[in-house]
Amino acid sequence: MSIDRPSGPFRVGERVQLTGPKGRLHTITLREDGEMHTHHGVLKHTELIGRPDGSVVANSGGHEYLALRPLLRDFVMSMPRGAAIVYPKDAAHIVSQADIFPGAVVVEAGVGSGALSLWLLRATGQAGRLVSFERRADFADVARANVETYLGGVPENWEVVVGDLAADLPTTVAPASVDRVVLDMLAPWECIDVVADALTPGGVVLCYVATATQLSRVAEYIRATGLFTDPEASETMVRGWHVEGLAVRPDHRMVAHTGFLIWTRRLAPGAVAPEQKRRASKSSYGDEDVELWTPGAVGDRQITDKNLRKRVREAQRAAEGARQAATPDAPTSDAAEAGI
Ligand SMILES: C[S@@+](CC[C@H](N)C(=O)[O-])C[C@H]1O[C@@H](n2cnc3c(N)ncnc32)[C@H](O)[C@@H]1O
Numbered sequence: 001m002s003i004d005r006p007s008g009p010f011r012v013g014e015r016v017q018l019t020g021p022k023g024r025l026h027t028i029t030l031r032e033d034g035e036m037h038t039h040h041g042v043l044k045h046t047e048l049i050g051r052p053d054g055s056v057v058a059n060s061g062g063h064e065y066l067a068l069r070p071l072l073r074d075f076v077m078s079m080p081r082g083a084a085i086v087y088p089k090d091a092a093h094i095v096s097q098a099d100i101f102p103g104a105v106v107v108e109a110g111v112g113s114g115a116l117s118l119w120l121l122r123a124t125g126q127a128g129r130l131v132s133f134e135r136r137a138d139f140a141d142v143a144r145a146n147v148e149t150y151l152g153g154v155p156e157n158w159e160v161v162v163g164d165l166a167a168d169l170p171t172t173v174a175p176a177s178v179d180r181v182v183l184d185m186l187a188p189w190e191c192i193d194v195v196a197d198a199l200t201p202g203g204v205v206l207c208y209v210a211t212a213t214q215l216s217r218v219a220e221y222i223r224a225t226g227l228f229t230d231p232e233a234s235e236t237m238v239r240g241w242h243v244e245g246l247a248v249r250p251d252h253r254m255v256a257h258t259g260f261l262i263w264t265r266r267l268a269p270g271a272v273a274p275e276q277k278r279r280a281s282k283s284s285y286g287d288e289d290v291e292l293w294t295p296g297a298v299g300d301r302q303i304t305d306k307n308l309r310k311r312v313r314e315a316q317r318a319a320e321g322a323r324q325a326a327t328p329d330a331p332t333s334d335a336a337e338a339g340i
Pocket residue numbers: 083084085086109110111112113114115116117133134135136139163164165166184185186187191
């Protein structure tokens with residue numbers, strides 16, 4: 001199945017972003033009998049179904065709403081989350097620094113909520129292949145449902161492997177067959193050896209990490225293997241601007257910190273990179289350093305089981321809506337269970 005981004009008039013099952021009075025945002029999933037109730041009145045979904053993207057519609061109180069199909073950056077920020085997502089500013093930088101290209105064979109771990117998967121699928125295109133590893137089956141369910149909701153189906157060139165990357169990568173891909181690897185996980189250094197085997201010579205591995213201590217540890221691990229170019233690192237800060245009349249200034253608030261990127265390229269077998277820089281004085285980690293590496297110590301907040309079950313249900317309901325939109329005559333899961 002080839003999956004295209006939805007286009008044309010709004011259809012039942014699609015998510016639509018409404019900007020209402022005072023710029024307030026609402027995201028709704030269109031249903032034939034759906035209504036959005038606010039203290040400004042009622043907006044029937046039938047007012048939107050069949051209208052073009054970018055329409056303005058009024059509710060029962062005469063209040064106007066601008067209706068737009070969410071862009072990928074809007075969708076990932078509002079979709080159900082199991083784990084913390086890669087923000088659009090970082091995803092864009094990952095696509096450029098990891099050199100994700102149309103037709104590339106890309107491995108990603110962990111898949112988490114599927115935000116980065118959506119950007120990687122977009123960048124590799126239908127000619128590419130994305131293999132996403134996630135060790136938690138419930139997170140993988142959220143990610144699959146989110147991808148299905150946004151794309152209106154699960155792309156054939158996307159494989160989700162529920163398992164640990166370090167254990168399962170060698171049996172999933174052939175040695176030296178992967179163009180690019182993107183790691184977003186607590187301990188990427190645990191996976192660098194298997195990634196080195198999977199990457200094609202010259203291939204890129206990029207790690208996204210939340211803290212400077214993780215950044216340092218993965219950098220030193222990569223160097224110690226001798227299998228990669230000297231790693232480069234960066235962070236991306238995006239400061240919005242308020243541009244109105246003579247009031248042209250930076251926004252008062254911004255997302256100041258999300259994470260760091262570090263990337264490097266696989267050397268050819270047997271190649272030794274020329275020495276470039278003087279090494280830092282302490283470049284290895286002792287047992288006492290390693291003991292500090294726990295999710296709590298790096299501020300990785302874990303979602304509760306109850307909350308996660310709620311997110312899985314939410315994501316699957318949205319995916320069901322998207323499925324209905326793609327095949328309007330197919331029975332809903334309720335109808336199918338009742339034998340209708
Ligand atoms: C921060 S989340 C990833 C978020 C994702 N990139 C997104 O944008 O939605 C990190 C995920 O990595 C998974 N993970 C950690 N280590 C892993 C490993 N060795 N193999 C597979 N998954 C792993 C965790 O279960 C978690 O879901």
